[in-house]
Amino acid sequence: MTAPAPISNRPPTRQAGQALLLDVVGLSKRFGGVQAVKDLDFTVAEGEIVALIGPNGAGKTTAFALISGFLTSDAGRVTFAGRDLRGLAPHQVNALGLARTFQIMRPFPRLTVVRNVMIATLGRHADVAEAERRARAVLDELGLGAKADRPAGGLTLAERKRLELARALGTEPRLLLLDEVMSGLTDAETERIVELVRAINRRGIAILLIEHVMRAVMSLAQRIVVLNYGERIAEGRPESVANDPRVIEAYLGDEEVARAPA
Amino acid sequence: MTAARRERAWAIGILAGLGGLAFLPLVARRDDVLNFVFLILLSITLAQSWNIVAGYAGQVNLGHAAFFGLGALLARSLWIGGTPIVLAMLAGAALATSFALVIGAPAFRLRGAYFAIGTLALGEILRTTVGNVLPEISTLPTATIAGYRLAHRYYLALALAAVSVVTVAALAGSRAGLGMQAIREDEPAAEASGVGALRLKLTALALSTGLAGLAGGLFGYYHISYYPSHAFSPTWTFDALLMTFIGGVGTLHGPVLGAILYIVLKEYLAVRWVDFHLLIFGALFIAIVLLLPGGLVQAATRGRRLFARGEV
Numbered sequence: 001m002t003a004p005a006p007i008s009n010r011p012p013t014r015q016a017g018q019a020l021l022l023d024v025v026g027l028s029k030r031f032g033g034v035q036a037v038k039d040l041d042f043t044v045a046e047g048e049i050v051a052l053i054g055p056n057g058a059g060k061t062t063a064f065a066l067i068s069g070f071l072t073s074d075a076g077r078v079t080f081a082g083r084d085l086r087g088l089a090p091h092q093v094n095a096l097g098l099a100r101t102f103q104i105m106r107p108f109p110r111l112t113v114v115r116n117v118m119i120a121t122l123g124r125h126a127d128v129a130e131a132e133r134r135a136r137a138v139l140d141e142l143g144l145g146a147k148a149d150r151p152a153g154g155l156t157l158a159e160r161k162r163l164e165l166a167r168a169l170g171t172e173p174r175l176l177l178l179d180e181v182m183s184g185l186t187d188a189e190t191e192r193i194v195e196l197v198r199a200i201n202r203r204g205i206a207i208l209l210i211e212h213v214m215r216a217v218m219s220l221a222q223r224i225v226v227l228n229y230g231e232r233i234a235e236g237r238p239e240s241v242a243n244d245p246r247v248i249e250a251y252l253g254d255e256e257v258a259r260a261p262a
Numbered sequence: 263m264t265a266a267r268r269e270r271a272w273a274i275g276i277l278a279g280l281g282g283l284a285f286l287p288l289v290a291r292r293d294d295v296l297n298f299v300f301l302i303l304l305s306i307t308l309a310q311s312w313n314i315v316a317g318y319a320g321q322v323n324l325g326h327a328a329f330f331g332l333g334a335l336l337a338r339s340l341w342i343g344g345t346p347i348v349l350a351m352l353a354g355a356a357l358a359t360s361f362a363l364v365i366g367a368p369a370f371r372l373r374g375a376y377f378a379i380g381t382l383a384l385g386e387i388l389r390t391t392v393g394n395v396l397p398e399i400s401t402l403p404t405a406t407i408a409g410y411r412l413a414h415r416y417y418l419a420l421a422l423a424a425v426s427v428v429t430v431a432a433l434a435g436s437r438a439g440l441g442m443q444a445i446r447e448d449e450p451a452a453e454a455s456g457v458g459a460l461r462l463k464l465t466a467l468a469l470s471t472g473l474a475g476l477a478g479g480l481f482g483y484y485h486i487s488y489y490p491s492h493a494f495s496p497t498w499t500f501d502a503l504l505m506t507f508i509g510g511v512g513t514l515h516g517p518v519l520g521a522i523l524y525i526v527l528k529e530y531l532a533v534r535w536v537d538f539h540l541l542i543f544g545a546l547f548i549a550i551v552l553l554l555p556g557g558l559v560q561a562a563t564r565g566r567r568l569f570a571r572g573e574v
Contacts, residue, residue: 070450090453100454108447110512111440112265119444122437123456131437149264171456 018045021175021206022067022098027076029062029230036062038230040076044175049197049207051217051238054227055251060210061103063227064177068100069093081174095123099173101164103180103210109153113144116152116163120170135170142166142196158189165193169200176200178209182216190216218242226250266435272515273431280424287413296416300484302525303419304477305505309517310426311473312502317512318430318439319466320446321370322378324499325385329358329471331392331494333478341483342403347418351479358475359468366464385496393491401487415484422480426473430514433469442466446512504543507550510559519558 022044029037037059044050052060065071067078069090078085080098088096099120108116117135118128125131139145142162147155152163161181168176178197182190194216201207211217217224217238224241226234228250234241241247283299290296308330316322337354341347365384372380402410433439441462444452449459478493501524502517509520524543531539554560 068454070453089458090450091456091458094454094456102451102454106448106451108444108451110447111443115265115440115443119440119452119457120455122440126437128435128437167451167455 018048021046021048021081022208023077023079024063024067025077025079027063027066027078028074029059029066029071030074035230037066037073040227040230040232042225042232042235044206044208046174047201047204047206049201049209049220049222051221051224052208052210052227053212053214053217053224054233058227058250059230060227061179062230064100064179064210067093068098068177091123094171094173097172097174098177099168099171099175100177101168101179101181103183105157105160105164107152107155107160107163107167109151111152112149113152113155113163114139114148117166117170120167121172123170124172135166138166138169141199142169143192158185161185161189161193162196165196173205175206175208178207178211180210180212182211182213194220269431269434269514272513273427276427276515276518277424280420280427283420284417287416293412296412298525298529300412300416300419302522303416303423304480304484305501305521305525306423306518307419307426307473307477307480308498308502309505309509309521310423310430311470311477312499313506313511313517314430314433314473315463315466315470316503317506317516318433318446319442319463320512321463321466322374322503323381323467323470324378324496324503325381325383325388326470326474326502327494327496327498328385328388329362329474330478330481330498331388331491332358332361333475334482334493335392335478335490337475337479338400338482342406347479347483351476351483354479354482355472355475358478359472362467362471363464366467367460370460370463370467382496382499385494385499389491389494389496392494393489396490399487400490407486410486415480418480418483422476425476427514427518429469429473430517434514438462438465443512504547507547507557510557513557513559516557516559523558 020043024040024042027037027040028035040059040063042050052063054060062071066073067085069085069088069092080093080096083096085093085096108119111119114132114135117138118131121131121134121138122128125134136145136148139148142165144159144162144166147159152160155163165178165181182193185193190213197207197209197220209217209220221238224236224238225232226241226244226247233246233250234244236244283303286299287296312323312326333351333354335354336357337347337350340350340353345353369377369380369384433442441452441457442465444455444457445459445462453459481493505520505524506517507520508523509518510516528539528543531542535542550557556563
């Protein structure tokens with residue numbers, strides 16, 4: 001069955017094999033004397049959940065900024081759904097169906113919660129009433145429906161994390177980049193976000209997440225890419241990555257590994 | 263109550279108030295009353311126009327007077343040359359907006375305080391140039407003075423104030439308006455939500471300067487004589503800024519309340535203390551920015567909250 005190329009941003013019917021959605025090749029970025037990201041390769045398939053992990057300063061957030069159009073790379077190529085993202089502004093990358101959240105949450109504090117999300121849904125639905133209906137539906141799904149008409153500046157940390165997620169979802173992405181949406185949350189709140197992420201993924205939205213909460217990473221990710229000093233040092237299924245000595249070394253330092261009892 | 267409903271309620275209230283003012287020329291026997299209300303109406307338009315780019319899109323334009331001045335300059339010359347005033351004003355607005363679009367793309371490469379300083383410089387360049395090129399005072403021809411009707415100016419000011427309020431009311435909850443507010447709150451986050459920031463900032467600037475150009479045209483139609491460079495004076499920018507901040511920046515009703523309070527206070531203070539009123543306004547502005555960055559609107563919210571706490 002050969003369908004014509006999809007014009008809308010909805011994911012095409014997923015084929016049995018996993019079609020490539022995001023393809024990062026040789027991505028590099030230097031800030032002065034710091035090589036933040038170095039020759040990074042990885043992929044995300046349609047509908048997949050991939051985690052990007054690594055110690056602080058490993059270049060994960062920089063990689064996100066490069067992919068989503070907030071930074072220009074020194075070298076390398078990012079292809080999303082078959083399109084080269086070079087030279088596109090963040091809002092153009094978003095329009096192609098790639099949405100991101102920010103590690104430090106950035107709600108629009110003076111606007112009501114529903115208007116925060118409407119700004120996202122208006123990108124797909126020019127009609128304000130329709131955009132509002134969809135924004136309220138997303139908020140209900142994320143358990144923020146009761147706060148919809150309050151200013152976003154008054155939300156708690158956990159609520160702001162969910163608003164960040166709601167806003168990204170509101171743009172109806174095919175790939176969602178989540179930058180530490182679970183840090184600083186209680187166990188119960190983390191569990192709730194894990195369930196939400198899983199539910200979002202079940203709808204066919206691929207997910208690339210940066211996360212330090214390992215329990216969440218292990219239970220969500222189908223594949224893990226490990227960065228250290230801007231380079232990919234390991235990649236694979238969660239259980240194999242967790243036992244990889246290079247990963248343990250990156251997290252704990254080689255002294256710790258050397259001293260650890262055999 | 264949803265934000266959209268609150269805005270609609272304010273829009274209806276303000277428009278009802280303006281509708282009531284339509285009867286003023288029928289009952290007011292003295293010209294000074296009409297002149298005074300005219301000044302408030304002109305100020306509402308000017309403050310509301312500044313509010314679009316600074317209050318909604320978050321780009322503090324300190325060269326706003328340039329667009330007011332351009333509108334005044336072109337509209338007045340065309341009108342004196344025989345063009346109907348409304349057409350002349352529209353031409354003035356078109357000139358102001360065209361100029362804004364030409365300088366907009368480079369100006370928006372500057373962010374925050376740099377944009378403010380850049381636009382301030384631009385306004386001053388224009389004022390000096392106009393002062394040098396047109397040093398003579400502009401006075402209406404005798405025939406025009408003889409046929410001068412204050413009520414015409416008054417109704418035009420009333421219509422323009424209504425246009426500015428309707429424009430901002432329509433903008434506030436619209437796709438473009440919400441995008442502008444997202445840019446004001448956090449431009450990178452707005453971009454991440456799919457908002458094309460540059461295009462919307464230019465849209466805000468175009469609307470804002472178009473209204474400022476219309477207000478300038480009205481000023482040129484109203485005054486019997488003035489120096490052309492006076493319409494480019496930074497006072498117009500800072501009056502608009504003060505009124506908007508006093509009332510509440512980024513709201514529909516803020517510039518309206520601010521304009522009323524500012525003009526009333528200014529007339530009162532100027533009569534009593536002559537130029538000292540500038541000092542008082544300077545102090546008032548600093549106090550507002552420090553204590554009530556949301557202006558009167560925020561003061562009302564705080565007051566209600568205090569009151570509610572008292573009752574519990």
